[in-house]
Amino acid sequence: MSAEVPDTAKSRAAILGAIRRGLGRDGAPTRAQREAPETRLATHPRNLQPARTAGADHGGLAHLFRHYAEAVQATVTEVADMASVPAAVADYLRRENLPARAVMAPDPALDAAPWAETGMLSIRRGKPTESDEVSVTSAFAGIAETGTLVMLSGKEHPSTLNFLPETHIVVLSADRVVGTYEDVWDRIRRKMGGAVPRLPRTVNLVTGPSRSGDIQQTLLLGAHGPRRLHIVLVG
Amino acid sequence: MEGSTSHDFKANATRELANADLRAALSGSDRTFVAGRARVVANLPEFDALRDAAKAIKDHTLANLDHYLEVWERRAREAGGHVHWAKDTAEARAIVLALCKRAGARAVNKGKSMIAEECGINEMLEANGIRPVETDLGEYIIQIRHETPSHIIAPAIHLTKAQVEKSFRETHTGLDPARDLTEPRALLTEAREILRKKYFEAEVGITGANFLVAETGSSIIVTNEGNGDLSQLLPRIHIVLASLEKVVPTLEDASTILRVLARSATGQEFSTYTTLSTGPRRADDLDGPEEYHVVVLDNGRAAMLGGEFHEMLRCIRCGACMNHCPVYQAVGGHAYGWVYPGPMGAVLTPALIGIEHAAPLPNASTFCGRCEQVCPMRIPLPGMMRKWREREFDKGLTPRPARQGLKLWAAFATRPRLYRFVTGLAMGALARLAGRKGRLRRLPLAGGWTRYREFPAPEGRTFQAMWAEKRGRP
Numbered sequence: 001m002s003a004e005v006p007d008t009a010k011s012r013a014a015i016l017g018a019i020r021r022g023l024g025r026d027g028a029p030t031r032a033q034r035e036a037p038e039t040r041l042a043t044h045p046r047n048l049q050p051a052r053t054a055g056a057d058h059g060g061l062a063h064l065f066r067h068y069a070e071a072v073q074a075t076v077t078e079v080a081d082m083a084s085v086p087a088a089v090a091d092y093l094r095r096e097n098l099p100a101r102a103v104m105a106p107d108p109a110l111d112a113a114p115w116a117e118t119g120m121l122s123i124r125r126g127k128p129t130e131s132d133e134v135s136v137t138s139a140f141a142g143i144a145e146t147g148t149l150v151m152l153s154g155k156e157h158p159s160t161l162n163f164l165p166e167t168h169i170v171v172l173s174a175d176r177v178v179g180t181y182e183d184v185w186d187r188i189r190r191k192m193g194g195a196v197p198r199l200p201r202t203v204n205l206v207t208g209p210s211r212s213g214d215i216q217q218t219l220l221l222g223a224h225g226p227r228r229l230h231i232v233l234v235g
Numbered sequence: 236m237e238g239s240t241s242h243d244f245k246a247n248a249t250r251e252l253a254n255a256d257l258r259a260a261l262s263g264s265d266r267t268f269v270a271g272r273a274r275v276v277a278n279l280p281e282f283d284a285l286r287d288a289a290k291a292i293k294d295h296t297l298a299n300l301d302h303y304l305e306v307w308e309r310r311a312r313e314a315g316g317h318v319h320w321a322k323d324t325a326e327a328r329a330i331v332l333a334l335c336k337r338a339g340a341r342a343v344n345k346g347k348s349m350i351a352e353e354c355g356i357n358e359m360l361e362a363n364g365i366r367p368v369e370t371d372l373g374e375y376i377i378q379i380r381h382e383t384p385s386h387i388i389a390p391a392i393h394l395t396k397a398q399v400e401k402s403f404r405e406t407h408t409g410l411d412p413a414r415d416l417t418e419p420r421a422l423l424t425e426a427r428e429i430l431r432k433k434y435f436e437a438e439v440g441i442t443g444a445n446f447l448v449a450e451t452g453s454s455i456i457v458t459n460e461g462n463g464d465l466s467q468l469l470p471r472i473h474i475v476l477a478s479l480e481k482v483v484p485t486l487e488d489a490s491t492i493l494r495v496l497a498r499s500a501t502g503q504e505f506s507t508y509t510t511l512s513t514g515p516r517r518a519d520d521l522d523g524p525e526e527y528h529v530v531v532l533d534n535g536r537a538a539m540l541g542g543e544f545h546e547m548l549r550c551i552r553c554g555a556c557m558n559h560c561p562v563y564q565a566v567g568g569h570a571y572g573w574v575y576p577g578p579m580g581a582v583l584t585p586a587l588i589g590i591e592h593a594a595p596l597p598n599a600s601t602f603c604g605r606c607e608q609v610c611p612m613r614i615p616l617p618g619m620m621r622k623w624r625e626r627e628f629d630k631g632l633t634p635r636p637a638r639q640g641l642k643l644w645a646a647f648a649t650r651p652r653l654y655r656f657v658t659g660l661a662m663g664a665l666a667r668l669a670g671r672k673g674r675l676r677r678l679p680l681a682g683g684w685t686r687y688r689e690f691p692a693p694e695g696r697t698f699q700a701m702w703a704e705k706r707g708r709p
């Protein structure tokens with residue numbers, strides 16, 4: 001079965017023409033008309049940001065992050081270093097009566113933890129299948145403002161790990177917690193480099209476990225994505 | 236307009252006022268949406284200043300819409316995405332169908348998209364032998380009931396739990412008929428398991444877009460369930476349906492609007508999942524779609540630029556106006572007869588399908604002003620409804636009784652005591668009928684959207700008497 005996908009160049013011209021008529025322009029924007037938008041795109045100025053995270057130091061940001069994450073039903077454990085992470089994960093799974101088996105992102109940032117030594121966890125690295133119940137990933141950043149995790153897709157982090165398993169465990173180093181969304185955009189721009197930032201295919205901002213209110217406005221966790229979101233905050 | 240019953244608001248509203256399930260289903264809105272919004276707004280001292288900032292962003296974007304769309308398109312293409320332009324819904328359907336056919340699609344997963352509703356994507360797919368699977372829980376529920384959404388963010392808000400249970404039993408016939416579905420949790424688990432299997436079967440995933448970001452060529456969706464993510468990550472092809480006013484300049488600008496979106500919509504500080512999608516999967520990615528397409532829909536929006544309804548293009552589809560609207564809360568979303576209900580629908584629907592198909596909608600208002608008070612984008616909804624009414628009146632589209640009603644309105648406006656008397660009278664009648672006294676009391680001119688025309692009863696009959704009589708012949 002094959003089909004011609006319509007060429008929409010004509011519609012494009014008609015739509016842009018209609019927009020320009022509406023804006024009272026004769027044709028494409030002039031150089032002068034382009035200046036303001038071009039500057040905005042190049043400098044991406046920050047608009048008003050809430051003060052709730054302003055001035056907080058690392059400890060303060062981590063504290064706020066935890067507060068807002070827990071307010072949306074994520075759970076948080078704090079550990080001192082990466083060496084303590086596997087035991088904390090095993091502990092959590094035991095407490096929740098979950099199998100000591102997880103699919104883990106092939107992320108070098110997670111290699112620093114002694115997963116094998118724990119001996120209580122069976123870990124597979126890669127992307128999840130339908131039958132995986134628990135995933136373990138790191139996070140690119142945490143945003144204190146709303147307790148939000150930021151995950152970037154890539155060979156080290158398949159995005160389906162954030163959604164398919166019923167339990168998602170996220171290892172987040174405390175020094176990756178920033179105040180606002182804008183702070184994260186700047187970090188991503190630095191990481192990706194280039195004059196024009198090319199985002200990873202998928203950037204996931206995750207704030208608490210999946211939920212739905214679609215059955216008579218009753219809040220239920222675990223609609224399609226994870227029912228449990230557990231954050232291990234390191235350092 | 237095909238499929239629309241917006242011209243028949245009066246009959247729709249009369250029917251819905253007598254719908255006891257709707258009463259029960261909507262009764263939770265105050266507790267959830269309204270109280271939730273009030274709570275998170277109280278927690279953010281900058282909320283009103285953020286609304287101003289969000290409005291300014293959209294005003295700037297609309298004033299440079301052609302430029303931002305072109306930049307967005309260029310960057311989306313540079314990232315490997317495909318951009319298709321659709322003047323109207325027929326073009327959008329043709330593009331989606333061709334993409335699905337080329338992919339040999341037999342099933343399509345759908346995340347929630349109002350543009351898909353506007354375009355009738357499901358009907359088109361079904362007519363071509365392709366199975367659309369709605370994955371948002373609310374959308375799934377109304378899909379199996381063969382209904383349309385009644386709310387732009389809570390599509391099944393008009394249904395009670397018992398109605399959902401009944402539909403599940405009728406549809407999921409392979410399951411044990413004796414299973415216990417009394418708890419909402421059981422219903423959710425059943426839907427989750429059924430949809431789980433379907434995620435892996437579809438060749439194409441269709442989502443909407445809350446934003447297009449010019450700076451990065453990305454699209455953004457905001458959801459709570461995670462279905463929009465599975466719908467775009469698992470199939471081979473991801474198609475985004477976006478109307479052209481969704482573009483914003485930068486990630487910073489998207490952030491500002493995101494700060495008011497969830498708070499206004501569901502009373503959350505932030506929605507669970509905010510997802511930025513840029514192009515298809517990269518060479519070394521382990522998952523994600525191989526193709527990424529965006530269909531940019533106009534369908535009458537460009538023509539709104541620079542006109543009386545220009546400001547409606549700032550709308551971010553949060554639903555706050557309908558959550559706070561006494562008319563919507565009394566009659567529900569279906570009464571509005573087309574895709575967009577409530578105050579935003581009363582302004583947008585006539586602009587998109589023509590006032591001649593939607594003449595009653597701008598009258599579906601009590602002008603209490605709550606919608607404008609809560610609208611995060613500061614859209615002057617009551618003022619724009621008045622403009623539509625003036626236009627209708629000028630065109631002679633307003634039916635004669637309504638013209639009398641407008642005169643009556645003016646008469647009342649100058650005689651507040653009479654006004655209060657008549658509204659009090661009508662309020663009682665409507666409230667008894669609706670069984671929702673408290674809410675309907677807020678209607679300044681009761682039945683203003685349905686029955687006020689009968690007030691000056693020449694035969695001296697009471698409003699209630701006429702109301703009762705009218706009810707007898709729908």
Ligand code: SF4
Nearest residue numbers: 550551553554556610
């Ligand atoms: S009109 Fe305002 S309140 Fe209503 S949906 Fe649009 S943005 Fe939200």
